[in-house]
Amino acid sequence: xxxxxxxxxxxxxxxxxxxxxxxxxxxxxxxxxxxxxxxxxxxxxxxxxxxxxxxxxxxxxxxxxxxxxxxxxxxxxxxxxxxxxxxxxxxxxxxxxxxxxxxxxxxxxxx
Amino acid sequence: xxxxxxxxxxxxxxxxxxxxxxxxxxxxxxxxxxxxxxxxxxxxxxxxxxxxxxxxxxxxxxxxxxxxxxxxxxxxxxxxxxxxxxxxxxxxxxxxxxxxxxxxxxxxxx
Numbered sequence: 001x002x003x004x005x006x007x008x009x010x011x012x013x014x015x016x017x018x019x020x021x022x023x024x025x026x027x028x029x030x031x032x033x034x035x036x037x038x039x040x041x042x043x044x045x046x047x048x049x050x051x052x053x054x055x056x057x058x059x060x061x062x063x064x065x066x067x068x069x070x071x072x073x074x075x076x077x078x079x080x081x082x083x084x085x086x087x088x089x090x091x092x093x094x095x096x097x098x099x100x101x102x103x104x105x106x107x108x109x110x111x
Numbered sequence: 112x113x114x115x116x117x118x119x120x121x122x123x124x125x126x127x128x129x130x131x132x133x134x135x136x137x138x139x140x141x142x143x144x145x146x147x148x149x150x151x152x153x154x155x156x157x158x159x160x161x162x163x164x165x166x167x168x169x170x171x172x173x174x175x176x177x178x179x180x181x182x183x184x185x186x187x188x189x190x191x192x193x194x195x196x197x198x199x200x201x202x203x204x205x206x207x208x209x210x211x212x213x214x215x216x217x218x219x220x221x
Binding site: 056099102 | 209
């Protein structure tokens with residue numbers, strides 16, 4: 001039984017570029033939440049997807065957008081990258097609202 | 112807005128010593144979860160506390176939820192090098208998002 005998977009593991013981009021990160025939830029889970037974790041800080045909630053719709057959003061600009069597919073996998077898109085977007089991006093999945101299962105994350109570096 | 116603070120920010124202990132991290136919220140919590148994140152890793156769920164004054168134990172780890180449900184603690188007895196990492200509490204009250212604390216980074220010296 002695979003857990004939460006994310007791709008890619010690492011990514012390097014330059015300012016102004018766009019990036020897409022991917023997440024496959026744990027088998028049987030239908031809800032995906034995305035978090036940003038800057039170095040030395042706790043994860044910050046970006047948004048949650050359920051039934052292919054954004055259910056709740058944290059305090060992130062519209063440059064951050066997402067999508068959930070019929071198979072429950074999800075993408076996080078970030079446009080017009082800033083240096084401050086450099087972080088570990090975590091995906092958490094759940095069946096229902098208890099999103100306690102985190103994936104290994106994607107380390108994004110913006111130069 | 113709501114804040115979840117943890118103290119201390121860092122803690123270095125000798126192997127075999129005890130360790131405690133405290134989590135304090137500016138608002139009353141419905142539930143709280145604790146996570147451990149190893150260096151270079153991702154948060155791993157440890158436990159959830161729901162009831163006022165609740166105490167739960169997992170081997171050498173003891174978790175407490177305050178009577179007023181505004182604070183919580185994690186205590187590790189006789190630390191081992193495998194306990195190294197950052198411990199986060201997370202407010203999981205009400206809505207779909209989790210609000211993570213600032214974390215306590217534990218280093219265990221052999």
